[in-house]
Amino acid sequence: MTRPHSGTAVATVDDPAPGCSALRDCLHCSVRHLAVCSALSPDEVQALERVTVSQALPLGATLARAGEPRQHVYTLTGGALRLVRTLADGRRQISGFVLPGDYLGLTGSDHHRHDIEAIADSRVCRVALPQMKDLRARYPHLERKLLQRACQALDDAADAALALARLQPAEKLADFLLRLAAREARLGDPGLRVTLPMGRSDIADHLGLTMETVSRTFTKLRQQGLIALPHLNTVEILDEAGLRDLCGA
Amino acid sequence: MTRPHSGTAVATVDDPAPGCSALRDCLHCSVRHLAVCSALSPDEVQALERVTVSQALPLGATLARAGEPRQHVYTLTGGALRLVRTLADGRRQISGFVLPGDYLGLTGSDHHRHDIEAIADSRVCRVALPQMKDLRARYPHLERKLLQRACQALDDAADAALALARLQPAEKLADFLLRLAAREARLGDPGLRVTLPMGRSDIADHLGLTMETVSRTFTKLRQQGLIALPHLNTVEILDEAGLRDLCGA
DNA sequence: CGCTGTCTTGAGTGGGATCAATTAACGTGG
DNA sequence: CCACGTTAATTGATCCCACTCAAGACAGCG
Numbered sequence: 105m106t107r108p109h110s111g112t113a114v115a116t117v118d119d120p121a122p123g124c125s126a127l128r129d130c131l132h133c134s135v136r137h138l139a140v141c142s143a144l145s146p147d148e149v150q151a152l153e154r155v156t157v158s159q160a161l162p163l164g165a166t167l168a169r170a171g172e173p174r175q176h177v178y179t180l181t182g183g184a185l186r187l188v189r190t191l192a193d194g195r196r197q198i199s200g201f202v203l204p205g206d207y208l209g210l211t212g213s214d215h216h217r218h219d220i221e222a223i224a225d226s227r228v229c230r231v232a233l234p235q236m237k238d239l240r241a242r243y244p245h246l247e248r249k250l251l252q253r254a255c256q257a258l259d260d261a262a263d264a265a266l267a268l269a270r271l272q273p274a275e276k277l278a279d280f281l282l283r284l285a286a287r288e289a290r291l292g293d294p295g296l297r298v299t300l301p302m303g304r305s306d307i308a309d310h311l312g313l314t315m316e317t318v319s320r321t322f323t324k325l326r327q328q329g330l331i332a333l334p335h336l337n338t339v340e341i342l343d344e345a346g347l348r349d350l351c352g353a
Numbered sequence: 354m355t356r357p358h359s360g361t362a363v364a365t366v367d368d369p370a371p372g373c374s375a376l377r378d379c380l381h382c383s384v385r386h387l388a389v390c391s392a393l394s395p396d397e398v399q400a401l402e403r404v405t406v407s408q409a410l411p412l413g414a415t416l417a418r419a420g421e422p423r424q425h426v427y428t429l430t431g432g433a434l435r436l437v438r439t440l441a442d443g444r445r446q447i448s449g450f451v452l453p454g455d456y457l458g459l460t461g462s463d464h465h466r467h468d469i470e471a472i473a474d475s476r477v478c479r480v481a482l483p484q485m486k487d488l489r490a491r492y493p494h495l496e497r498k499l500l501q502r503a504c505q506a507l508d509d510a511a512d513a514a515l516a517l518a519r520l521q522p523a524e525k526l527a528d529f530l531l532r533l534a535a536r537e538a539r540l541g542d543p544g545l546r547v548t549l550p551m552g553r554s555d556i557a558d559h560l561g562l563t564m565e566t567v568s569r570t571f572t573k574l575r576q577q578g579l580i581a582l583p584h585l586n587t588v589e590i591l592d593e594a595g596l597r598d599l600c601g602a
Numbered sequence: 603c604g605c606t607g608t609c610t611t612g613a614g615t616g617g618g619a620t621c622a623a624t625t626a627a628c629g630t631g632g
Numbered sequence: 633c634c635a636c637g638t639t640a641a642t643t644g645a646t647c648c649c650a651c652t653c654a655a656g657a658c659a660g661c662g
Contacts, residue, residue, distance in 0.1 A: 191601045212505035217511065254459070257507055259462060262467075262510070265448060266446045268517040269517050269560070270446050312519060315608090316652085317650060320610080
């Protein structure tokens with residue numbers, strides 16, 4: 105069971121005295137993902153440790169709600185989150201899934217624009233906004249890295265928009281699976297076995313479909329021999345080339 | 354006639370010896386839109402002038418094609434462009450429309466990801482990539498401004514994705530018109546009269562619809578008294594509140 | 603073993619796409 | 633100024649696919 109229980113979201117829980125391993129994770133993420141520390145002195149590392157807080161998010165917990173004022177930026181160090189937008193009448197869209205290494209804070213707004221919910225037991229590394237501002241002022245390298253990430257995110261957003269606007273359900277799903285596989289591959293995994301931390305309706309709300317259509321499309325891809333579904337949340341990519349020219353690339 | 358003729362795109366034409374007005378425009382755009390020059394010395398302005406080139410784009414001209422290596426960044430100083438992606442089988446999506454003041458260059462790729470086409474007689478201010486790199490290294494303020502813009506663009510992309518995924522045709526069109534009106538308002542225009550530089554099929558390919566549906570939806574909004582269409586390319590917003598709660602905001 | 607929540611599968615409907623024809627807008631040349 | 637030709641936009645008729653509603657299968661867990 106990797107899915108959150110209905111609507112009973114547990115409140116977020118801080119980690120006021122982070123253990124050394126959590127702190128090391130945070131620094132690690134800062135180093136690896138934001139490349140701040142490439143040439144930091146020991147006291148600079150100390151300064152970083154002071155502004156960095158690890159926070160646990162059990163499955164189903166909500167990190168933020170749309171409309172709330174933003175207080176921190178985050179880097180996901182483990183687990184998975186979803187970014188949810190809901191219309192007045194309940195229509196839902198999932199702007200994206202946040203996986204380990206992803207940075208949360210690239211927005212021009214001072215309020216959250218999404219509900220941010222944990223779809224697996226997760227852990228984030230967080231920095232308060234004013235302190236992040238200081239860091240960015242102090243390390244131009246960080247600013248540059250953030251801009252790089254933002255540009256990459258913009259490219260991804262354009263790809264997603266094309267998929268939403270013009271791909272058919274099977275193409276959307278193939279595209280989604282390949283994208284997920286590529287992301288897991290970048291984190292070191294082989295790439296043929298993709299784990300889906302999210303449920304069918306999350307996929308549907310991400311691709312602009314219904315749960316039923318997603319389910320039917322999974323069966324269709326399976327019957328065509330393009331994928332296998334050993335478990336509900338595990339997809340094995342049998343014919344990557346086949347998937348790839350399904351989504352017209 | 355503000356629409357490009359069929360497929361006969363005129364090649365882009367450089368302006369090797371830009372007149373003083375073009376140069377002033379370029380500097381103006383750099384100042385106003387990237388806020389580089391807020392505290393520049395005269396010789397720094399000279400340096401900027403040297404890297405800045407104005408380029409005219411007649412209606413129908415192509416500034417770049419998807420797949421080509423990127424050579425410059427641009428700021429649009431007049432007219433309008435469209436960013437087009439085309440699938441192998443001809444399905445088309447327009448990622449966005451570029452209006453005066455917009456910056457072209459926020460991408461992580463070193464190749465163009467869109468066809469960039471002028472949908473009106475246009476003019477861009479361009480800077481070669483290596484020189485832009487220098488500028489960014491020299492002026493941290495510029496880097497910060499670009500990041501701000503990228504973040505804003507990301508927010509807009511999320512909004513667009515929600516619209517593509519979950520809004521109905523009438524809602525999509527209402528959202529589009531309001532967004533366009535807001536954009537014109539930011540450039541000083543009153544806001545009740547929106548000029549559409551693009552044709553119906555461009556709107557369709559932007560919203561993930563067909564030309565016919567866009568046309569039908571226009572008539573529907575008109576019959577409901579929400580808008581008026583004095584000319585083909587002019588929309589008058591009669592009931593802004595009505596439009597606004599159509600798209601669920 | 604039954605309960606709960608999720609996923610799958612089925613049958614029927616509706617809305618946007620498709621195909622096709624008409625109308626409108628604009629520019630040109632007589 | 634008007635008739636013509638071209639291109640874009642509108643309107644109409646039909647179809648198809650994804651949505652909707654509903655039932656059934658499956659897994660996880662107490």
